[in-house]
Amino acid sequence: MSLQERIEQVEQRIQVAARNAGRKREEITLVAVTKKFPAEVMREAYNLGLRVFGENYVQEFATKNPALADLADAEFHLIGHLQSNKTKIALDLFKTIQTVDSAKLARRLNETTRPLDVMIEVKLSEEESKEGAAPEELPALIDAIRACENLRLTGLMTMPPWSDDPAETRPYFRRLAMLARQYGLPRLSMGMSHDLEAAIEEGSTHVRVGTALFGARPKP
Numbered sequence: 322m323s324l325q326e327r328i329e330q331v332e333q334r335i336q337v338a339a340r341n342a343g344r345k346r347e348e349i350t351l352v353a354v355t356k357k358f359p360a361e362v363m364r365e366a367y368n369l370g371l372r373v374f375g376e377n378y379v380q381e382f383a384t385k386n387p388a389l390a391d392l393a394d395a396e397f398h399l400i401g402h403l404q405s406n407k408t409k410i411a412l413d414l415f416k417t418i419q420t421v422d423s424a425k426l427a428r429r430l431n432e433t434t435r436p437l438d439v440m441i442e443v444k445l446s447e448e449e450s451k452e453g454a455a456p457e458e459l460p461a462l463i464d465a466i467r468a469c470e471n472l473r474l475t476g477l478m479t480m481p482p483w484s485d486d487p488a489e490t491r492p493y494f495r496r497l498a499m500l501a502r503q504y505g506l507p508r509l510s511m512g513m514s515h516d517l518e519a520a521i522e523e524g525s526t527h528v529r530v531g532t533a534l535f536g537a538r539p540k541p
């Protein structure tokens with residue numbers, strides 16, 4: 322299948338899910354996840370109409386970004402963990418950092434000279450390896466971010482424990498949506514290739530889709 326056909330397929334899935342949930346298609350942003358794919362693939366996706374891209378690794382995107390500098394209306398989001406020693410480079414590269422999970426990181430990002438959109442990555446399971454702030458840490462972290470004049474807190478992001486059964490990830494989506502409502506945050510980044518329908522039904526505003534658009538990621 323061509324990239325164009327896969328984009329159409331994903332678009333179709335988003336539209337059907339939005340309709341089933343009684344939501345408008347425009348409420349949902351497709352974030353094309355391009356980790357491990359070269360800049361040429363991103364350009365091809367751009368030429369086919371995609372505008373929002375999610376990258377996991379600051380260093381990797383730093384090497385791809387120069388080849389994409391002319392895509393003026395493309396928007397890049399960091400969706401992978403950000404180490405505090407990489408905040409300076411990240412600020413030059415990304416419009417949105419979806420993975421803020423500590424006040425220390427927020428304060429570092431605030432040392433920018435321009436407004437930056439941020440989301441909080443929330444850890445909703447006990448999995449050791451997962452990054453993210455625990456739900457009970459949210460009130461203090463939200464206060465800390467809102468005290469940063471250059472940061473605009475737009476929402477919450479989460480990555481549930483892997484399961485190929487959307488019925489297992491749905492409760493995590495529901496929980497994230499509840500938390501966002503509780504704290505008055507409009508955006509919800511949740512849902513990936515295999516469970517974007519469940520995420521949209523639970524209120525997702527940003528689905529992060531890699532494999533369904535670009536196929537299996539190249540092995541390094």
Ligand SMILES: *Cc1c(COP(=O)(O)O)cnc(C)c1O
Pocket residue numbers: 354356377400401480513514515529530531532533
């Ligand atoms: C890789 C990745 C995705 C995309 O996953 P697919 O299953 O390929 O759609 C989404 N979100 C994050 C945080 C990722 O690291």
